[in-house]
Amino acid sequence: MMxxxxxxxxxxxxxxxxxxxxxxxxFTKFGLMFPKVIIALLAFLGVVMIVKAKVKPQYMKPFxxxxxxxxxxxxxxxxxxxxxxxxxxxxxxxxxxxxxxxxFLSSERNLKISAISLAVAIGSVFVIYYxxxxxxxxxxxxxxxx
Amino acid sequence: MDIFLEAFLNVLSIKNIIAMTxxxxxxxxxxxLPGFTATMAVAILVPFTFAxxxxxxxxCVSAVxxxxxxxxAFPAILINTPGTPSSIATCFDGYPMxxxxxxxxxxxxxxFASLVGGFIGTIGLIAFSLxxxxxxxxxxxxxxxxxxxxxxTIIAGLSGDSLLKGIAGGVLGLLISTIGIAxxxxxxxxxxxxxxxxxxxxxxxxxxxxxxxxxxxKMAKDPVGSYLKSxxxxxxxxxxxxxxxKGFKNAFTDTIxxxxxxxxxxxxxxxPGAGGNIANLIAxxxxxxxxxxxxxxxxxxxxxxxxxxxxxxATIMGSFVPLLTLGVPGSPVAAVVYGALMIQGLNPxxxxxxxxxxxxxxxxxxxxVAMALTVLIGMFAGVxxxxxxxxxxxxxxxxxxxxxxxxxxxxxxxxxxxxxxxLASGYLGYVLSNLGFSPGPVVLGLVLGxxxxxxxxxxxxxxxxxxxxxxxxIFFTRPISIxxxxxxxxxxxxxxxxxxxxxxxxx
Amino acid sequence: MKRFMTGLAIVLLFVAVFGVFGxxxxxxxxxxxxxxVIAFNPGGESDITARAQQPYLEKVLGTQIIITYKIGGGGxxxxxxxxxxxxxxxxxxxxxxxxxxxxxxxxxxxxxxxxDLKTVCWFQATPNILVVPVDxxxxxxxxxxxxxxxxxxxxxxxxxxxxSANHLGTVEFNEAAGIETTYIPFTGSGDAVPAxxxxxxxxxxxxxxxxxxxxxxxxxxxVATEERVSIFPDVPTFKELGYDYVEGAYRGICVSPxxxxxxxxxxxxxxxxxxxxxxxxxxxxAMGFQMVFYGPEESEKFVEDRVEYYKxxxxxxxxx
Numbered sequence: 001m002m003x004x005x006x007x008x009x010x011x012x013x014x015x016x017x018x019x020x021x022x023x024x025x026x027f028t029k030f031g032l033m034f035p036k037v038i039i040a041l042l043a044f045l046g047v048v049m050i051v052k053a054k055v056k057p058q059y060m061k062p063f064x065x066x067x068x069x070x071x072x073x074x075x076x077x078x079x080x081x082x083x084x085x086x087x088x089x090x091x092x093x094x095x096x097x098x099x100x101x102x103x104f105l106s107s108e109r110n111l112k113i114s115a116i117s118l119a120v121a122i123g124s125v126f127v128i129y130y131x132x133x134x135x136x137x138x139x140x141x142x143x144x145x146x
Numbered sequence: 147m148d149i150f151l152e153a154f155l156n157v158l159s160i161k162n163i164i165a166m167t168x169x170x171x172x173x174x175x176x177x178x179l180p181g182f183t184a185t186m187a188v189a190i191l192v193p194f195t196f197a198x199x200x201x202x203x204x205x206c207v208s209a210v211x212x213x214x215x216x217x218x219a220f221p222a223i224l225i226n227t228p229g230t231p232s233s234i235a236t237c238f239d240g241y242p243m244x245x246x247x248x249x250x251x252x253x254x255x256x257x258f259a260s261l262v263g264g265f266i267g268t269i270g271l272i273a274f275s276l277x278x279x280x281x282x283x284x285x286x287x288x289x290x291x292x293x294x295x296x297x298x299t300i301i302a303g304l305s306g307d308s309l310l311k312g313i314a315g316g317v318l319g320l321l322i323s324t325i326g327i328a329x330x331x332x333x334x335x336x337x338x339x340x341x342x343x344x345x346x347x348x349x350x351x352x353x354x355x356x357x358x359x360x361x362x363x364k365m366a367k368d369p370v371g372s373y374l375k376s377x378x379x380x381x382x383x384x385x386x387x388x389x390x391x392k393g394f395k396n397a398f399t400d401t402i403x404x405x406x407x408x409x410x411x412x413x414x415x416x417x418p419g420a421g422g423n424i425a426n427l428i429a430x431x432x433x434x435x436x437x438x439x440x441x442x443x444x445x446x447x448x449x450x451x452x453x454x455x456x457x458x459x460a461t462i463m464g465s466f467v468p469l470l471t472l473g474v475p476g477s478p479v480a481a482v483v484y485g486a487l488m489i490q491g492l493n494p495x496x497x498x499x500x501x502x503x504x505x506x507x508x509x510x511x512x513x514x515v516a517m518a519l520t521v522l523i524g525m526f527a528g529v530x531x532x533x534x535x536x537x538x539x540x541x542x543x544x545x546x547x548x549x550x551x552x553x554x555x556x557x558x559x560x561x562x563x564x565x566x567x568x569l570a571s572g573y574l575g576y577v578l579s580n581l582g583f584s585p586g587p588v589v590l591g592l593v594l595g596x597x598x599x600x601x602x603x604x605x606x607x608x609x610x611x612x613x614x615x616x617x618x619x620i621f622f623t624r625p626i627s628i629x630x631x632x633x634x635x636x637x638x639x640x641x642x643x644x645x646x647x648x649x650x651x652x653x
Numbered sequence: 654m655k656r657f658m659t660g661l662a663i664v665l666l667f668v669a670v671f672g673v674f675g676x677x678x679x680x681x682x683x684x685x686x687x688x689x690v691i692a693f694n695p696g697g698e699s700d701i702t703a704r705a706q707q708p709y710l711e712k713v714l715g716t717q718i719i720i721t722y723k724i725g726g727g728g729x730x731x732x733x734x735x736x737x738x739x740x741x742x743x744x745x746x747x748x749x750x751x752x753x754x755x756x757x758x759x760x761x762x763x764x765x766x767x768x769d770l771k772t773v774c775w776f777q778a779t780p781n782i783l784v785v786p787v788d789x790x791x792x793x794x795x796x797x798x799x800x801x802x803x804x805x806x807x808x809x810x811x812x813x814x815x816x817s818a819n820h821l822g823t824v825e826f827n828e829a830a831g832i833e834t835t836y837i838p839f840t841g842s843g844d845a846v847p848a849x850x851x852x853x854x855x856x857x858x859x860x861x862x863x864x865x866x867x868x869x870x871x872x873x874x875x876v877a878t879e880e881r882v883s884i885f886p887d888v889p890t891f892k893e894l895g896y897d898y899v900e901g902a903y904r905g906i907c908v909s910p911x912x913x914x915x916x917x918x919x920x921x922x923x924x925x926x927x928x929x930x931x932x933x934x935x936x937x938x939a940m941g942f943q944m945v946f947y948g949p950e951e952s953e954k955f956v957e958d959r960v961e962y963y964k965x966x967x968x969x970x971x972x973x
Contacts, residue, residue: 005581006310012578013314020321023336025761031333033606034599035324042321045314058308063580066367074366075573078359078548082569085552086562094552098545105369105541120542128553136190137719138557139688189695189722193704286853287837327726330838332815334726334760341733341764345725418847473866474846481696481843488701488940493866560723561730604837608853611807611835 002059010049017043073104089143094125150272153507157515162202166209166516170523173210177217178229178531180354181554184214185478192486200490200502204509207486208462209516211479215422215458216260216520220531223252223451225547227358231349232422232458234589235430237357238304239443239450246446253528254393255448256455257521259404262397263459264517266408267415271463271470272510278464279471282416287608288621290419291601292630294594297424299637303431304586306444309641312587315578319591320598322347329596330603342563349423349592351555351568356585359572362547369540390525396448403433403449404456411457415464418476422458422465423593427586429457435640463513470498470506682742682916686717689906690746692731694724697841698862698942699747699904702777705936709927714919727814728752732907733764740909742916745773750903754956754963755816767960770907772952774921776928778943779860780901781822781877782888783810786852787870794874794894797856801832808834811845811854821966822877822900823858828969829896860902861885865941877901884938903945905952914949921948 017039024032024039052058067075081097098121099114106113132138156162169191176187187210195203218230223240236256243252270278285293298316305312325336326346337343397404407429414425433453434443443450465477473495475481487494498506535543555568575585609617621627689707693699700720707718723731723746731746732753738744753770757763783794791797801808812819815838823836834855839845842859849857850870857863857871861882864873873888877900881890891898906924908917927933928944937944947955 003581009311009314009578009581009583012581013318016318016321020324020336023338025333025335027328027333027335028331030331030603030607031328031335032331033603035321035335038317038321038324042314042317045310045317049310049314052310058582060580060582063577068367070369071363071367074544074548075363078362078569078572081548082552082565085565090552090556094549098549101545101548102541105366105544107370117541121545124546124549128549132553132557136557137688137721138560139721140553140556141562185695192695193707193720196704283847283851286848286851328815329840330815332727332759332838334762337762339762341762342725342730344727344733344760344762344764345730419844468847472847472850474850475696475843476847478694478696481694483696484843485696485701485704488866489704489936491936495867496869559725559730560721561725600840604839604848607835607837608809611809614806 003062004053004057005060006049006057007053010046010053013042013046013049017046070105074101077101077104085143086141087143090140091125091129092143095121098125149503149507150511153504153511156201156504156508157205157512162205162512163515163519165202165206166519167523169206169209170213170516170520171527173213174217174220174520174524174527176210177214178220179550179554179557180221180227180229180358181350181551181556181558183230183350183478183558184211184218184232185482186557187211187214188479189482192482195486196489200487200492200505201508203486203490204483204505205512205516207483208509208512209519211462212264212459212513212516212520213523215462216256216524217527218458219256219451219455220253220528221358223256224249224531224535225358226361227547227551228353230422231353231593232426232461233454234353234357234423235304235426235454235586236451238430238586239445239447241361242444242446243448243451248446249532250389250529251392251396252448252451253532254390254525255396256393256451257525257528258394258397259407259452259456260459260524261517261521262404263408263411263456264462264521265514266405266456267412267460267463268510268514268517270409270412270460271467271513272507275467275471278413278416279467282418282468282476283472284626285417286624287601287604288624288627289601289630290417290597291605291621292627292634293417293420294598294601296630296634296637297428297590297594298598299634299640300428300431301587301590302638302641303434303440304427304584304590306582306584306586308582311581311583315583315585316587316591319588319593320595321591322352322588323592323595324599329600330607340563342561345559345561347567347592348555348558348561348564349589350558351564352571352592353589354551354555355568355571356575356588358547358551359569360576360579362544362551363572363576365540365547366544369544397452400449400452403436403453406436407433407453407457408460411460412464414457415461416467416476418468418474419597421477422461425461426454426458427590427593429453435644440644459517463510466510469494470510471496473498682919683714683716685743686719687714687742688719688721688744690731690744691720691722692724692728692747692749693722694841695722697843698779698860699749701940702904702937702942703747705933706924706927709930709933710923713923713926727756727817729756729760729763729765732756732770735907735909736765736769738909740911740913742908742912742920745906745908745920746770748772748905748907750775750905750956750959751816751818751821751963752902753907754960755821755967758964758967759816767956769910771910771912771917772947772956773906773908773917773949774924775903775905775945775947775952775955776924777904777937778901778945779862779904779941780882780899780943781818781858782861782864782885783826783856783858783874783877783891784849784864784871785856785874786849787872789856789872791856791872791874794889794891794896797874798830798832801830801834805833806835808832808856809837809854810834810856810858811837811839811848812858813842813845813860814838814840818900818902819858819860821963821970822898824970825900825966826858826877826891826896826898829891829898860941861943862941865939878943882943884941901943905947917949
């Protein structure tokens with residue numbers, strides 16, 4: 001089963017055009033002038049792509065089947081990492097996530113590896129945290145801890 | 147002539163050389179960190195320069211600026227992530243070179259290309275500042291609109307297999323760029339109810355998302371072993387001398403490319419509001435277009451990175467032309483320097499060449515010295531970066547890069563929304579790249595969107611006052627606009643011409 | 654299990670260490686560095702001011718001042734975070750009139766209300782000033798108004814942003830003089846300068862600071878203040894010339910709304926002292942800034958007055 005890339009591409013473009021279309025409010029003439037044209041253009045291109053999908057489609061490898069457990073773990077953990085950082089704080093979220101991702105990607109899982117992983121996680125997050133807050137004055141989101 | 151010599155000797159004082167040598171590695175690190183831009187590096191440096199004399203302060207600025215732009219190429223080549231927006235197109239050929247085991251060759255190639263870009267940029271800054279600035283002033287809103295349209299015509303060169311998908315991607319980028327405050331009218335648009343979105347979408351976080359995140363996911367797919375499997379050194383037996391020679395040859399085989407790209411960089415840099423982010427894409431496209439073998443681009447053709455890295459170095463000097471000659475800060479870094487000059491009691495503008503000629507010429511000269519030192523240090527730094535990335539096992543590299551992407555996209559504006567948006571564009575970029583959309587056109591649209599919109603609406607307002615009733619006339623009646631229209635049309639039709647030329651050649 | 658215990662121990666250690674720091678901080682204000690958030694680009698007026706204030710503030714307050722940036726939405730991104738900030742006075746945010754008044758009035762999802770920002774003080778003003786190029790045919794405001802009356806809509810004036818002091822100022826001046834000019838907004842006051850120097854706009858409705866920088870290229874016609882500005886003694890005010898038009902932007906700092914009064918007063922005093930330092934005053938005035946001072950209580954009243962005033966102007970704008 002090959003993937004009809006024009007069909008899905010076209011649908012994604014239409015989805016974006018629709019999303020922005022629905023967000024259009026009572027803007028001034030000047031604020032509307034440019035996005036209006038762009039939304040119409042994107043919708044038109046989306047339609048063209050869907051037509052092309054029927055006439056002369058470009059097939060691609062079905063990439064979703066390509067995702068193995070390592071990739072899936074990385075994709076999901078990075079999401080958890082980003083979302084949790086604003087609640088539990090950047091430091092904690094990053095240490096935990098870095099540790100977890102290393103754990104998932106390790107071929108052998110034993111105490112030694114996980115200890116090294118934890119050390120790597122704490123070490124690298126700490127260095128970044130320290131340099132950024134102390135010298136570059138960039139303060140990361142704090143959570144209920146710090 | 148005396149003043150130039152004096153300025154040059156000023157730069158070469160031991161104190162200044164030491165200061166530069168110490169600052170360049172820091173600037174390079176900042177540039178190499180995706181999300182940490184040259185502007186931020188210079189902004190952090192500036193308060194320290196208040197304690198110095200103006201000459202030394204400015205020399206430090208030029209060192210950090212050159213180093214940061216240079217450092218931006220490292221992650222572009224090694225992990226397919228532009229460290230600064232000036233290295234976007236460096237990914238296109240730099241990363242394939244890395245995948246072919248030619249990372250070190252690429253790193254040395256950019257060193258020589260940068261040196262030439264910096265040299266041509268400095269000459270342009272010293273010799274042609276005033277006339278160039280006068281040309282730049284002729285560009286009003288309608289011209290900026292056409293510049294952005296010309297910029298969009300290079301989509302074809304960035305599209306990959308499908309031109310249709312390239313155009314759609316470009317338009318998607320334009321649309322995303324309209325999130326936030328309307329440049330004219332002040333409407334808050336497409337914020338989806340999120341207050342942080344009033345600030346619009348940060349180019350850098352989308353850049354990181356589109357380029358880096360899909361690559362990290364792919365990397366994670368095969369976590370055993372190291373990520374860069376083969377290297378130049380050892381495999382070909384030549385050692386560093388061999389690789390350095392290759393880099394040198396890459397940079398100088400096509401001198402026309404080097405000079406053309408540097409001039410593109412210089413001129414784009416001079417235009418207030420346009421900078422390295424646009425220059426490197428245009429230079430890349432023009433090089434591809436001029437090449438006899440455009441198919442080889444995107445597959446590890448060293449001329450691609452020669453073009454981008456010489457162009458973005460020349461923009462550095464170009465961006466100071468309007469500041470020094472007219473007192474107009476034409477780029478974010480120039481704006482920071484503008485502030486610094488004010489506090490130092492130097493009035494940016496023509497006065498700089500009369501009252502403070504010594505300071506000004508020393509500053510101009512310092513770019514070349516800074517660039518030479520940057521290249522020298524950059525060669526070692528590049529190898530070091532390469533070694534680090536090569537030695538790290540993938541299971542460590544993946545979370546480490548993710549950490550840097552999060553830190554980087556947050557650091558740009560101290561805005562956590564940018565991090566969420568970065569990851570979201572990462573997922574989107576992953577899906578789109580697997581559907582045959584290249585990230586290049588999307589990013590191009592994002593860069594050019596604000597320029598196009600501002601030019602369009604401001605031009606419309608101007609037109610309304612000039613030709614009441616038929617405001618659009620203004621876009622077609624000004625001489626420079628007409629030139630730009632012609633160039634855009636030629637550029638847009640070029641792929642058709644090129645296809646025909648290829649077909650004829652094939653016969 | 655062992656692993657878990659180790660992890661727990663480390664986390665607890667961090668909690669303990671940071672907890673102690675946290676408690677120490679509450680002893681006496683200011684005990685640790687203060688973060689001064691700038692809502693606009695580095696190199697702009699707000700940034701230049703903050704950088705100039707920094708060393709003096711550090712001396713007066715006896716602590717480090719850290720300048721950081723939170724840019725976007727014409728300042729709104731930074732200000733939308735103020736209500737959620739810790740009310741401890743260790744984060745102060747630069748804010749502006751009319752921005753903090755007009756944005757909540759004009760936008761839907763601003764993320765803050767004018768009253769959410771507790772003003773510590775207003776310490777500086779940049780009045781509007783009308784300028785044309787030095788080689789322009791307009792020598793005086795009279796020439797300008799005369800031409801505008803004969804050619805309605807043909808004069809274009811550039812300025813910083815939509816719904817800014819420059820924008821509303823142009824509307825007010827149009828009204829006061831009975832003329833019609835086209836206002837073209839640029840992103841920031843510096844962004845309008847190339848268009849001005851290149852002759853793409855007739856003139857600028859800009860801030861006094863711009864004229865201080867570009868004295869040789871700009872011919873100021875009139876300034877929108879009650880009395881003449883000290884660094885341009887030759888430039889008449891609009892009022893002198895018979896147009897009832899006074900407008901400009903004010904800069905100040907605000908803190909989280911629940912911040913205790915002692916802290917607010919201490920900060921206000923510090924900024925006042927800085928303003929009164931002769932060296933500092935001289936430097937700022939040379940750059941075209943006007944030194945004013947409204948303390949915490951005066952500021953509240955001042956903001957209320959301005960809100961009413963801008964509401965009336967917005968109504969006029971809507972009618973068009």
